[in-house]
Amino acid sequence: MKLILTQEVSGLGTPGDVVEVKDGYGRNFLVPRGLATSWSKGGEKQVSAIRKARKTREIATLEEANSVKAKLESKPVRLAVRAGASGRLFGAITPSDVAAAIVEAQGPQVDRRKVEIPSAIKTTGEHIARVRLHPDVQAKVTLKVVAEG
Structure with a gap:
């Protein structure tokens, strides 16, 4: 087909x-x-x-992709979500959540479809997500997931 x-x-x-x-x-x-x-x-x-x-x-050039990568990897992105007393989240972190948190943290606009989360994020703490910026460039974004309130 x-x-x-x-x-x-x-x-x-x-x-x-x-x-x-x-x-x-x-x-x-x-x-x-x-x-x-x-x-x-x-x-x-x-x-x-x-x-x-x-x-x-799309990000047109490799140099531009590398500069966006440097911005994304320079500081961790903080996500405040609802969580139980044990640190377990009510739900999971989605690529849309990550893209919105990057913009909130004064980072560049990232398409949610370019965000890859290797395994489901269901607990508070530090996690890693990848953002495909260019066919040759991937940024590793550190996510700090904290409980709301």
């Missing part, structure tokens, strides 16, 4: 890529979640529009 990716899919491609996947994966996972649309000859216009929009949002 030939599809056009509309969002980044780890291990598969970036928005605007035309990929060949197994029928079940495309029909049952990618298309229903809005990660891809079916490919057609008229879809090539859509591919070019997606690529153009991605270029305007």
Whole structure:
């Protein structure tokens, strides 16, 4: 099955890529979640529009990505969340929470889809999250999760 990716899919491609996947994966996972649309000859216009929009949002150069990486790694990001007496959170920290906390901490605007949390954060303390800034540059952000109040 030939599809056009509309969002980044780890291990598969970036928005605007035309990929060949197994029928079940495309029909049952990618298309229903809005990660891809079916490919057609008229879809090539859509591919070019997606690529153009991605270029305007992306960090263009390696030097710029390295400067943003230095900003992100220079200081830890503090997240105040609801937690029980034992330090266990009511819920978990999401990539959206991390992106919002980075902006709150006077950091650069980061797309939530570029934030990767290796394992679920469900306790207070220090944790690490990765932010993909460029295909060659990833920043490791230190998160200090503290209880509210």
